[in-house]
Amino acid sequence: MLADGYLDDPDLTAASFVVEDGRRWFVTGDRGRLREGRLQILGRLDDLIVTGGHKVEPRDVEAALRTVPQVEDALVVGVPDPEWGQVVAALLVLTGPAAGGAGTDLGRVREALTSTLPRHALPRRLLVGDAIPLLPSGKPDRLRVARLLQEAPT
Numbered sequence: 001m002l003a004d005g006y007l008d009d010p011d012l013t014a015a016s017f018v019v020e021d022g023r024r025w026f027v028t029g030d031r032g033r034l035r036e037g038r039l040q041i042l043g044r045l046d047d048l049i050v051t052g053g054h055k056v057e058p059r060d061v062e063a064a065l066r067t068v069p070q071v072e073d074a075l076v077v078g079v080p081d082p083e084w085g086q087v088v089a090a091l092l093v094l095t096g097p098a099a100g101g102a103g104t105d106l107g108r109v110r111e112a113l114t115s116t117l118p119r120h121a122l123p124r125r126l127l128v129g130d131a132i133p134l135l136p137s138g139k140p141d142r143l144r145v146a147r148l149l150q151e152a153p154t
Helices: 010-016 058-065 106-113 142-150
Strands: 017-020 023-026 030-035 038-044 049-051 054-056 071-081 085-094 125-129
Touching: 010 017, 049 071, 049 085, 054 058, 058 071, 058 085, 058 106, 071 142, 085 142, 106 125, 125 142
Parallel strands: 085 125
Antiparallel strands: 017 023, 030 038, 049 054, 071 085
16 A cells, blocks of 8 residues: 555656665655664654754644643744744644734743743744644645745744
């Protein structure tokens, strides 16, 4: 099932499969590590945000954002920035009334996260939405969210 989309596409097959020690392997864009014989998935290589030379893992920022009062869900992406290369940007889904809450103001969100995240990982753009947009596969639509956040206030 994994390789079904590669059938009859030799260029895509060559780019996605490698042979090592006589075994054929599928190369994913996933990041992971082995700990005590178990594979831990850390995210996708293409999701990693590089801002001002620092690497930021979106999942870490999302987890921190979910601890902010009124933040029900969060999706973090990198958006292009002329000074930093990319900046950390977040789409938030709030609980309760949105007006006046900590989850609605970028400054208050950044302040709420200063004890949890390093400065370079704090969101520089923020947008509040009704839900995280999803792809047909059920995964978050990171490209769509990135486009929305490119226009969000800084």
